[in-house]
Amino acid sequence: MDKTFRIAPSILSANFAKLGQEIEDVITSGTDIVHFDVMDNHYVPNLTIGPLVCDAIRETAKKVGALIDVHLMVKPVDRIIPDFAKAGANIITFHPEASEHIDRSLAMVRDLGCKSGLVFNPATSLSYLDHVMDKVDMILLMSVNPGFGGQKFIPETLEKLKLARARIDAYYEKTGRQIWLEVDGGVNAQNIAEIARAGADTFVAGSAIFGSPKDTDANRYNTVVSEMRASLATVK
Ligand SMILES: O=C(CO)[C@@H](O)[C@H](O)COP(=O)(O)O
Numbered sequence: 001m002d003k004t005f006r007i008a009p010s011i012l013s014a015n016f017a018k019l020g021q022e023i024e025d026v027i028t029s030g031t032d033i034v035h036f037d038v039m040d041n042h043y044v045p046n047l048t049i050g051p052l053v054c055d056a057i058r059e060t061a062k063k064v065g066a067l068i069d070v071h072l073m074v075k076p077v078d079r080i081i082p083d084f085a086k087a088g089a090n091i092i093t094f095h096p097e098a099s100e101h102i103d104r105s106l107a108m109v110r111d112l113g114c115k116s117g118l119v120f121n122p123a124t125s126l127s128y129l130d131h132v133m134d135k136v137d138m139i140l141l142m143s144v145n146p147g148f149g150g151q152k153f154i155p156e157t158l159e160k161l162k163l164a165r166a167r168i169d170a171y172y173e174k175t176g177r178q179i180w181l182e183v184d185g186g187v188n189a190q191n192i193a194e195i196a197r198a199g200a201d202t203f204v205a206g207s208a209i210f211g212s213p214k215d216t217d218a219n220r221y222n223t224v225v226s227e228m229r230a231s232l233a234t235v236k
Pocket residue numbers: 010012013035037071144145146147148149150151184185186187204205206207208
């Protein structure tokens with residue numbers, strides 16, 4: 001099984017006045033995926049960005065070789081999925097509570113040519129996976145309650161990650177198909193290794209990366225991303 005670790009900066013904490021440059025800088029500093037948080041002020045108490053912004057960054061993401069990972073915190077979810085597929089999303093994840101028909105929403109994402117994923121809030125049961133593993137490419141565990149960047153990592157997530165990892169490994173044994181396990185919320189250079197040991201392979205980090213102090217390096221994200229990579233290297 002592939003043990004690659006991927007870092008996915010959440011652009012929620014980026015400087016939106018220069019988003020293209022921020023994405024170039026953060027990806028070329030050694031990260032992999034643009035994590036794109038969509039909040040609707042209904043499913044979560046905050047309002048962020050939509051398909052227009054996704055479309056605006058797609059060329060930049062392509063240029064630096066990054067996937068766009070759209071995390072929909074939107075209810076209902078089906079109406080907006082095609083718009084993000086058209087706008088260049090590579091991965092689309094949504095919360096099971098935000099879909100009337102989870103199986104149908106997952107199939108819709110795949111039919112539109114994207115990788116599909118389910119997102120679990122801290123108190124949401126992994127049992128939503130029971131009958132849809134074949135339709136999921138990524139499982140995202142929230143390690144904060146969704147809605148805002150800059151919150152503290154909820155430590156109970158570590159046990160939940162182990163449970164999700166066990167499901168993914170058992171599924172891999174059976175089918176040979178790999179499912180990514182992403183974690184999101186309060187991830188930083190200090191806790192990333194412990195989170196990896198619990199089973200995550202893909203790490204969303206917003207404030208820890210974009211809020212990192214400016215250093216003398218031309219690319220201000222090199223230092224924090226190198227710290228994260230060095231911590232992850234201790235896990236392998
Ligand atoms: O989806 C969310 C919050 O709902 C996250 O993607 C946060 O934006 C991550 O930010 P940090 O906790 O890393 O600052």
